[in-house]
Amino acid sequence: MSIAPIALDHADRRAAAKLVFDGVSKRFGRGPESVLAVQRADAYVGEGDFLCIVGPSGCGKSTLLNIVAGFETPTAGEVRLDGRLVDRPGAERGVVFQQGALFTWMTVLENVAFGPRARGVPAAEARDRAMAYLEMVGLKSFAKRYPYELSGGMQQRVGIARALANDPDVLLMDEPFAALDQQTRELLQEEIKRIWKRTRKTVLWITHSIEEALFLASHLVVMTARPGRLKAAYAVDFDSERDPNVTTSAGFTSAKREIVGLLREESIEAQRQEGVAT
């Protein structure tokens, strides 16, 4: 179990990929005050891949996800899903946010059934589907509760079930576990990996945690400090089912060391920029 460098501009693989980033740049604002958040990002996510993007804070990785979600439009370049240009939010791209995105006024069940209902699925069928996904994330008995009655970890499960219930082509996850405590986070990571193996969804996962990325990803991309560029990419293979102690294995540790090394340069650069900015 190890990581192996790959090229993200591999022409054949790009052509066959599910999700393609083609020279994506994003600049916020105009003139001298403007900030280049993402610079010429070229990447692809294959069908069924679990791609984690890791980078220092403020490197534009969330911006990249917002572009794929259709919440932001790129200043240059484009994102294509199954060959179609992404230019607005759509149900084929399910999004899980870090926090605060659940509908507080709806029960857990209503939250999860929202997507199917909004797309015209009959109420009874939407309800059954929502219940099935709530069962998948272990929250069946909380269906009638309101989000504020649930812990942070449980709320994130609801968010994941809500995205899955819509059966999207791609799952976009913007640091979904960043606000959780360590124990909850680790359990949810295992659960997510299990769900991914079962559903084989294409996943784009943003995180600043190298361990999380190595543990979850089938592919991993390291992003540079602002302006965010894609610095390195790896195929990743760490399976906790084959080895429950995989995160303390020699392969995992050396992979982590390699990524930490890459990111350290970037973090120093990011802090230097912040020092200049303030």
Next chain:
Amino acid sequence: MSARNLDPGLAADVPDTDDVGVANRRAARRSRALSLASFAAMLLFWTAITGSGLWKPVVDPVFLPSPLAVLQALQKLLNTGYQGKSLLHHFLISLMRFGLAFGFCIFVGVPIGLLMGMSANARALLDPPIETTRPIPKLALLPLFIIWFGIGELSKTIVIIAALFPLMSISAMQAVRSVSIRKIQAAESLGASRWTIFRRVVLPASLPGIFTGIRMSVGVGVTMLVGAEMVATSDGIAWMALSAADFIQTDIVLVGVLIMAAMGYTLDRLCRLIEARLVHWSGKD
């Protein structure tokens, strides 16, 4: 997934409603007792300085009648009415003036505020008339309204509307504009149409803000009622108090004031009650 996949701390993780409930109830009981004590102290002070026939009043009853005298005045008003009309009539006519204006603002002002929150065009169109007329004391317009709409009910209702409309529409607009972009994005990426997003996300998320405007309107509305009944009428609770003042019937004035206070208080409690049922989730994100 089996139960063992749940957080080990799952049970402890769920907010412990029982403990919190007990503490809350105790705090609520204490603050209720304090409120009651403060109310009793006020009544006691009133009784003390007016004597209530038990001792020599400190204040001349012409200026401040005792609580007992006010109660007697209320009794008399209930039996014989005021100026040829029953107390109930005066009360109902005031309630109607307030209710018409209040209802109009809820059913027209709030939707217009929502529209302004949703659409930049509607905002550009409707904001100037509302914002520029907002600082005008609406009571100052009453003479004008009487010239325009006559001395009947219309001018009275309109002056109250003029005061409540901007309150309700602007708070509804602000409420829409402060709906979390996250929640709207979440709905968008779940495939919801604009209308669905409005109906199931923006509207419910705006309810707490809309209620703030509605509750402010209760206080302002009762105040405006007094102003509206100052001229060109011969009924209504505020009119009763004002006209009794001309004859220095302080006890009747106080009955009128207390009825209006009770009306404002009851309406506010009613709003809070509805609010608590409808937006129990408010502020718990």
